[in-house]
Amino acid sequence: MKNPFLPFSVLVILTLSNFCLAQSASAGLSLNLGLPQGEFKENIDRAGFGIGGHLVWIPSESTPFSVGLNVGYLIYGNETRRERFSLTIPDVTVEVDRSNNLLNFHLLFQVSPQVGNLRPYVEGLFGGAYLFTETKINQENSNYEIASSTNFSDYAWSYGGGGGLLIYIFKGDKENNTESFSEVFLDLKARYLFGSTAEYFKEGSAVISDGKVYYNPSKSKTDLLFIQLGLVAYF
Numbered sequence: 001m002k003n004p005f006l007p008f009s010v011l012v013i014l015t016l017s018n019f020c021l022a023q024s025a026s027a028g029l030s031l032n033l034g035l036p037q038g039e040f041k042e043n044i045d046r047a048g049f050g051i052g053g054h055l056v057w058i059p060s061e062s063t064p065f066s067v068g069l070n071v072g073y074l075i076y077g078n079e080t081r082r083e084r085f086s087l088t089i090p091d092v093t094v095e096v097d098r099s100n101n102l103l104n105f106h107l108l109f110q111v112s113p114q115v116g117n118l119r120p121y122v123e124g125l126f127g128g129a130y131l132f133t134e135t136k137i138n139q140e141n142s143n144y145e146i147a148s149s150t151n152f153s154d155y156a157w158s159y160g161g162g163g164g165l166l167i168y169i170f171k172g173d174k175e176n177n178t179e180s181f182s183e184v185f186l187d188l189k190a191r192y193l194f195g196s197t198a199e200y201f202k203e204g205s206a207v208i209s210d211g212k213v214y215y216n217p218s219k220s221k222t223d224l225l226f227i228q229l230g231l232v233a234y235f
Contacts, residue, residue: 024058025068028187030230034074034102039220040195043202048076052228054108061114070108070125072226076100077203082140094146095138100201102222104129104158104193117168119185125193126159129222133201151206152215156198156222164189166232187230195222 034048035041056068077100085092106127113119132153137146166185199217207214 024061024182024235026056026058026066026232026234027054028056028230028232029053030187030189030228032072032074033227034076035225035227036076037192037223037225040222040224043218043220044076046076048074048102048224050074050102052226052230056108056110058114058234064111064113066110066112068108068110070104070106070127072102072104074102074104074224076102077201079203093140095140096135097138098133098135098151098206100131100133100203102129102131102224106158112166119166120163121166122161122163123191124159124161125191127157129156129158129195129198130154131156131198131200131222133205135206152199152201152217154198154200156196158193158195158222158224160191160193162189162191162226164228169231172233183234185232185234187228187232189226189228189230191226191228193224193226195224198222 030052032048032050032052034050036044036046036048050073052070052072054068054070056066058066079098081096082093083096084090085094104127106125108123108125110121110123112121130153133151134148135151136148138144139146165188167188169184169186172182172184197220199219200222201215202218205216205218207216
């Protein structure tokens with residue numbers, strides 16, 4: 001299908017250009033727990049785990065409003081089995097790993113004080129998600145990849161909001177050029193993202209019978225609740 005996110009990509013480019021004009025910026029990395037909600041939860045009855053990151057443009061310390069970009073990667077399902085390498089080499093086995101994944105990307109809007117050791121904040125997000133299922137063949141008892149294929153994919157729009165708290169950890173030495181950052185904070189947050197309807201795989205959506213594979217994708221809205229723990233550095 002055609003990529004529906006071309007207009008979003010233009011907004012991303014415009015946002016990135018603002019970083020060149022920023023008085024300061026912050027960047028963060030986090031560990032994410034994704035909990036399916038609503039219709040999505042009816043099909044996916046397990047939590048997903050992943051990572052996320054963001055870049056935020058800060059006009060000035062006196063302005064509580066900031067804008068940036070957020071990306072995240074979530075694995076919400078995984079199946080592993082052992083198979084013989086081929087019909088003619090039945091005495092060699094490989095590991096077949098199928099993972100259900102979600103890659104999201106959003107414009108990020110934050111309202112937060114730019115000073116202080118404790119900085120509560122609220123945020124809004126708008127963007128989308130790419131849901132895809134990938135199968136990999138690895139050497140047995142090894143992470144060495146032999147081959148891989150994307151079995152199914154779809155797109156969904158998403159938007160939402162959340163809030164969190166930045167807790168001061170330590171100060172860098174940016175003024176003397178010994179470190180590139182000025183401050184580092186612990187980041188505790190929760191987000192709720194409303195996702196549009198999409199098709200996706202869950203565990204058991206791919207059935208192999210008589211040497212053939214049959215796909216049975218699920219379809220629903222893709223709402224997610226995220227619980228996140230991370231670090232944020234100011235530059």
